[in-house]
Amino acid sequence: MSSGSKIDFWFEFASTYSYLSAMRIEALADNAGVEVRWRPFLLGPIFASQGWTTSPFNIYEAKGRYMWRDMERLCQARGLALRQPDPFPQNSLAAARAALAVEHIDASKLPAFCRAVYAAEFGDGAAITDPDLLGRLADDCGLDGASIREAAGDPRIKQALRAQTEEAQALGIFGAPSFTTPDGELFWGDDRLEQALAWARSTSD
């Protein structure tokens, strides 16, 4: 990594398009020489402040139908499995807390753990609300699943997730994935990942 380029990757475990970015951001960022900070957060409170009680893909039927077809095409082109979890969206609270617990215990394993959660949820269609599954995924990443489960229930981890979600909203984030740069730019959507990395790189040199 030749420069001090940095980007924050804001993602929501229930979000299909966050899955797309999680599976490719590290390779792209390595190529661009940009350091990625993984920032899980919850869209639920942000959607609620807009009057939504579920995913817009469920509220707006045509948009939801389109999203799944769009995901099918993109996953096929990228060699990614795609299986819709039931229900969609999954409640992502336990997964997001587990991710913050992983970050607290061994931050170097956070990207691998997040990818494992996404692969289980959208590759296999698994329920990421299941604490046993989350523990097994942590084990598979070389973590101690039992410790992660325990840490995920700690009030400081719960508070850290609330604070991270509030920070996302304060940054103007309204959807996921989103990318922010140290100079205050916001990019929304897997479609903007390349542009966000190019911005981070060009403004840090």
Add this chain to the structure above:
Amino acid sequence: MSSGSKIDFWFEFASTYSYLSAMRIEALADNAGVEVRWRPFLLGPIFASQGWTTSPFNIYEAKGRYMWRDMERLCQARGLALRQPDPFPQNSLAAARAALAVEHIDASKLPAFCRAVYAAEFGDGAAITDPDLLGRLADDCGLDGASIREAAGDPRIKQALRAQTEEAQALGIFGAPSFTTPDGELFWGDDRLEQALAWARSTSD
């Protein structure tokens, strides 16, 4: 044009991202050997069926703020002027009827007329509700503005626009720009233009 590849370009004159596609679709389609059919329609009735009475960029403040910054970055990168019309969104009924009148009178001039409307609206910030402006833009495209204005008021043109909007909704279109292919694929957003053209090309050979 070596193949029979075809794509329908569905656009809404009030839509900022439709401006982006209108200004680049012909060059990209020519390169890809794909024939473009320009299909103006109204998002208003489709939004109304979702319970929206204005643009989602006005309903959801963070999304609106983001959209304008996103447009600034994209327009700068593409060498396009950007000036927000007041009010936003513009009522696009007169422009859409004028476009269908242009298509009826001289279909070969439809793309140039549509680009002129977008350049006036989002490049200069002009009000495209003004029939005098629409007439002048038609004149500038080598059409007879007075004839276009008269034809735009014809009940058959009004009905054609209603039918085109109903066709868009029946195709599952919920936003603009959208692109549809003869084999029934739908692509939404300026970000999907390249993918839509590649799809149209690969499935017609």
